[in-house]
Amino acid sequence: MLLALLACAATRVDSPPGIDTSTETSTEPLVIHGADVVGLGITSIMIQDGVIVGIGGADTTAGIDVSGRYIVPAFIDSHVHLAYLPEAAAMAEGGVAGAVDLAAPLSFLAADHAPLRLLASGPMVTAVNGYPTESWGRDGYGLECADTGAAVAAVDQLLAAGAGVIKLPVTSAPQLGDEAMAAVVQRAHGHGVRVVSHALADDEAAAAAAAGVDALAHTPTSSLSEATLGAWAGRAVVSTLDAFGGSSTAVANLRSLRTAGASVLYGTDFGNSRDAGIASAELMLLMEAGLSGEEILAAGTTGPADYWGFDKLGRVAVGRDASFLVLDRDPRVDPLVLAEPAQVWIRGERVR
Numbered sequence: 167m168l169l170a171l172l173a174c175a176a177t178r179v180d181s182p183p184g185i186d187t188s189t190e191t192s193t194e195p196l197v198i199h200g201a202d203v204v205g206l207g208i209t210s211i212m213i214q215d216g217v218i219v220g221i222g223g224a225d226t227t228a229g230i231d232v233s234g235r236y237i238v239p240a241f242i243d244s245h246v247h248l249a250y251l252p253e254a255a256a257m258a259e260g261g262v263a264g265a266v267d268l269a270a271p272l273s274f275l276a277a278d279h280a281p282l283r284l285l286a287s288g289p290m291v292t293a294v295n296g297y298p299t300e301s302w303g304r305d306g307y308g309l310e311c312a313d314t315g316a317a318v319a320a321v322d323q324l325l326a327a328g329a330g331v332i333k334l335p336v337t338s339a340p341q342l343g344d345e346a347m348a349a350v351v352q353r354a355h356g357h358g359v360r361v362v363s364h365a366l367a368d369d370e371a372a373a374a375a376a377a378g379v380d381a382l383a384h385t386p387t388s389s390l391s392e393a394t395l396g397a398w399a400g401r402a403v404v405s406t407l408d409a410f411g412g413s414s415t416a417v418a419n420l421r422s423l424r425t426a427g428a429s430v431l432y433g434t435d436f437g438n439s440r441d442a443g444i445a446s447a448e449l450m451l452l453m454e455a456g457l458s459g460e461e462i463l464a465a466g467t468t469g470p471a472d473y474w475g476f477d478k479l480g481r482v483a484v485g486r487d488a489s490f491l492v493l494d495r496d497p498r499v500d501p502l503v504l505a506e507p508a509q510v511w512i513r514g515e516r517v518r
């Protein structure tokens with residue numbers, strides 16, 4: 167199974183590089199019952215070997231009683247840097263089961279990030295002396311490309327090394343031309359892999375959209391024009407509002423991007439930010455940007471699971487990982503409870 171996952175990781179969006187979950191010896195099933203499983207109502211969850219094997223209909227005289235509580239899927243953080251801050255276990259204890267790592271040295275693509283399921287870009291595809299090679303990312307966080315041919319070759323190199331997403335910065339530093347950027351996107355899309363851009367200014371976000379980029383790695387921090395907002399309709403934006411200090415311009419941009427038809431993915435830029443797990447500051451800023459509790463929950467679970475192809479995460483459902491949170495309050499009413507889960511289960515193990 168591991169080989170199958172790795173073999174298709176470079177070429178398919180729906181199978182992020184995973185960690186082998188197969189086990190030789192089967193454990194006894196465990197039933198967790200009494201909670202309101204959000205979206206399903208009060209029911210029981212049967213887990214075995216790290217996976218949800220049944221919902222409802224279980225004998226609930228044995229097992230773990232969590233009556234009066236709520237259960238939701240563990241979160242996916244769509245923007246992290248674990249090479250910066252290798253705290254996968256702390257992320258899991260804080261309620262995160264999956265993440266998208268958006269810049270790391272090439273060797274990181276072969277590393278083990280258990281217990282997280284990780285989709286990783288490896289180094290950004292950038293220009294000679296381009297972002298971030300002259301600043302924080304000088305130690306291998308960018309592949310410097312002189313022309314379109316080199317940029318396309320860089321995509322091939324990354325996919326062969328196990329990248330499941332491509333990061334293409336658009337900044338005021340030396341920058342790949344429009345033709346090279348479009349070629350990078352085309353090559354990645356040809357392999358079923360999405361492209362994400364670091365683009366904080368209006369013209370940069372517009373250029374990323376024109377090149378066919380799928381998602382913004384951050385909510386832009388300078389005001390977006392109507393034309394740029396329109397260009398991002400039907401695409402995605404990773405929130406990372408707290409990473410920029412909760413800038414009111416970024417909060418307003420996220421609100422406008424949603425109105426224009428962009429979808430929001432919860433993300434913290436962990437590594438640059440340092441709050442391991444589901445971050446209350448990010449949740450608060452998402453509320454400020456107009457997301458309801460239900461929408462915040464979706465931005466951290468079903469939304470990124472479907473968008474990135476984490477087919478083992480994002481839902482409490484048979485066949486998915488037993489990765490979920492037990493909460494004292496209803497997160498649809500009080501989303502901040504997500505940052506203080508009473509229990510966290512990751513792949514069938516209680517880690518909190």
Ligand SMILES: [Zn+2]
Pocket residue numbers: 245246247268435438
């Ligand atoms: Zn980042």
